[in-house]
Amino acid sequence: MAETQHPHGHSHSHVHDAASIAERLREKGYRLTPQRLIILAAIENSDEHISAEDIYEQVAARYPNVNISTVYRTLELLKKLGMVYEIDLGEGRIRFHSEGSGHHHHLICQSCGRVIDIDEATLSSLRDVLLREYGFQAELRHVGVFGICKKCREKKSGGR
Amino acid sequence: MAETQHPHGHSHSHVHDAASIAERLREKGYRLTPQRLIILAAIENSDEHISAEDIYEQVAARYPNVNISTVYRTLELLKKLGMVYEIDLGEGRIRFHSEGSGHHHHLICQSCGRVIDIDEATLSSLRDVLLREYGFQAELRHVGVFGICKKCREKKSGGR
DNA sequence: GTATCTGCAAATCCTTTGCAAGTCA
DNA sequence: TGACTTGCAAAGGATTTGCAGATAC
Numbered sequence: 398m399a400e401t402q403h404p405h406g407h408s409h410s411h412v413h414d415a416a417s418i419a420e421r422l423r424e425k426g427y428r429l430t431p432q433r434l435i436i437l438a439a440i441e442n443s444d445e446h447i448s449a450e451d452i453y454e455q456v457a458a459r460y461p462n463v464n465i466s467t468v469y470r471t472l473e474l475l476k477k478l479g480m481v482y483e484i485d486l487g488e489g490r491i492r493f494h495s496e497g498s499g500h501h502h503h504l505i506c507q508s509c510g511r512v513i514d515i516d517e518a519t520l521s522s523l524r525d526v527l528l529r530e531y532g533f534q535a536e537l538r539h540v541g542v543f544g545i546c547k548k549c550r551e552k553k554s555g556g557r
Numbered sequence: 558m559a560e561t562q563h564p565h566g567h568s569h570s571h572v573h574d575a576a577s578i579a580e581r582l583r584e585k586g587y588r589l590t591p592q593r594l595i596i597l598a599a600i601e602n603s604d605e606h607i608s609a610e611d612i613y614e615q616v617a618a619r620y621p622n623v624n625i626s627t628v629y630r631t632l633e634l635l636k637k638l639g640m641v642y643e644i645d646l647g648e649g650r651i652r653f654h655s656e657g658s659g660h661h662h663h664l665i666c667q668s669c670g671r672v673i674d675i676d677e678a679t680l681s682s683l684r685d686v687l688l689r690e691y692g693f694q695a696e697l698r699h700v701g702v703f704g705i706c707k708k709c710r711e712k713k714s715g716g717r
Numbered sequence: 718g719t720a721t722c723t724g725c726a727a728a729t730c731c732t733t734t735g736c737a738a739g740t741c742a
Numbered sequence: 743t744g745a746c747t748t749g750c751a752a753a754g755g756a757t758t759t760g761c762a763g764a765t766a767c
Contacts, residue, residue: 428721428766449756464724469757483703485647489732490756504693515691523683531675532707533664542700547692588741588746609731624749629732631747649757650731723764730757739748 421478432456432463436471437480437495446484446492486512486541502537506546513546581638592616592623596631597640597655606644606652646672646701662697666706673706 418437419429439455440447449472453465472493475481481493486505502520504513520537527533578597579589599615600607609632613625632653635641641653646665662680664673680697687693 423767426721430722430766432723462724464726465756466725466758467723470722473758483647485645487643487645504687504691504695506693513691513693515687519686519690520683523680526679527664527675527702527704530679531664531673532710533666533673533702533704534706534710535664535702535704537702537704540702542687542693542695542697544687544693544695544697546694550692550694583742586746590741590747592748622749624751625731626733626750627748633733719765719767721764721766723762725761725763726759728757728759731755733754734752736750737748738750739746740744741746742744 418480421480425478427474432460432467433471433474435460435463436468437475440475440481440493441495443494446486446494448490448492450490452493482536484541487543502540502542504546505541505543506549511546511548578640581640585638587634592620592627593631593634595620595623596628597635600635600641600653601655603654606646606654608650608652610650612653642696644701647703662700662702664706665701665703666709669706669709671706671708 418434422429422433435456436452439452443451449465449468452472453463453468456463456468472481476483481495484492484494486492486503502515502517504515505511506513520540524535524537527535578594582589582593595616596612599612603611609625609628612632613623613628616623616628632641636643641655644652644654646652646663661677662675664675665671666673680700684695684697687695
């Protein structure tokens with residue numbers, strides 16, 4: 398089963414082990430299937446954000462008959478249970494990550510497509526403001542900010 | 558579904574009139590077609606963020622034979638020229654807005670779908686930090702931040 | 718045993734593309 | 743006229759759905 402890797406080496410490892418997953422699913426009346434466990438493991442083992450297609454490939458390697466619709470249905474369920482989160486990097490497809498994957502943010506250049514990782518702390522004050530002023534608990538685990546990167550600004554070229 | 562609250566009722570004047578549009582298109586070697594004018598007008602006249610489908614409907618009302626592919630191609634062009642901008646509210650479809658529409662940001666509740674508008678100033682310090690520390694010019698005209706809204710946090714219910 | 722899940726196939730939704738005909742400059 | 747644009751139709755990719763058979767409990 399899933400060996401959960403935590404890139405930052407936090408002491409509170411294994412937020413979801415097999416037992417807690419089972420418990421969490423069961424207490425809501427859901428069943429524990431191998432597909433669900435493998436799918437969650439794929440997400441947790443991925444250091445990066447992972448797409449439904451990526452998950453499907455990983456799962457299919459061990460479980461040849463799975464169907465991608467099962468992946469989507471399971472993702473829907475895990476989202477609802479708060480066990481996985483979405484991030485949209487503007488690629489026309491959604492990516493997923495679990496609680497355990499490192500918190501960081503991305504600057505996505507709309508000109509050259511470059512993705513720059515930035516520090517978590519850069520957005521932490523924003524989270525505080527949103528919570529204080531709007532009572533809104535922002536999901537800032539993985540945020541994409543669009544714009545123009547330094548290099549492209551220096552080029553300052555354009556057009557056709 | 559998505560309940561949209563819009564505190565600001567600004568009616569912005571048109572930054573791009575027919576003459577400046579024509580100029581801007583021509584200087585890049587593009588032609589001025591009625592479709593392009595109507596599409597841009599639809600975006601500018603929309604107080605809200607407007608989807609390609611919305612634009613298509615508006616255009617089709619006056620220009621019955623337009624095809625939605627023309628809308629997409631024109632949007633691509635106007636984006637390249639910096640005359641319209643995209644915003645992704647996580648609906649599985651992209652919305653568009655022009656320079657003229659008010660700058661503001663959205664808190665999108667992942668639980669109930671509510672969209673809460675927040676003030677531009679809330680993110681202005683973030684823009685400064687990103688520019689100063691990363692040389693990154695963030696496109697923060699219209700930003701969507703995902704999370705859980707106050708009401709849903711109070712309910713604290715879940716699943717199924 | 719039976720309600721929940723899954724695989725399969727087909728459908729849906731949004732967006733893109735090839736191509737021949739139409740149009741702006 | 744001739745390059746740029748469009749309409750049309752068809753393709754494309756991501757995600758969803760109906761349904762009958764399989765499975766967890």
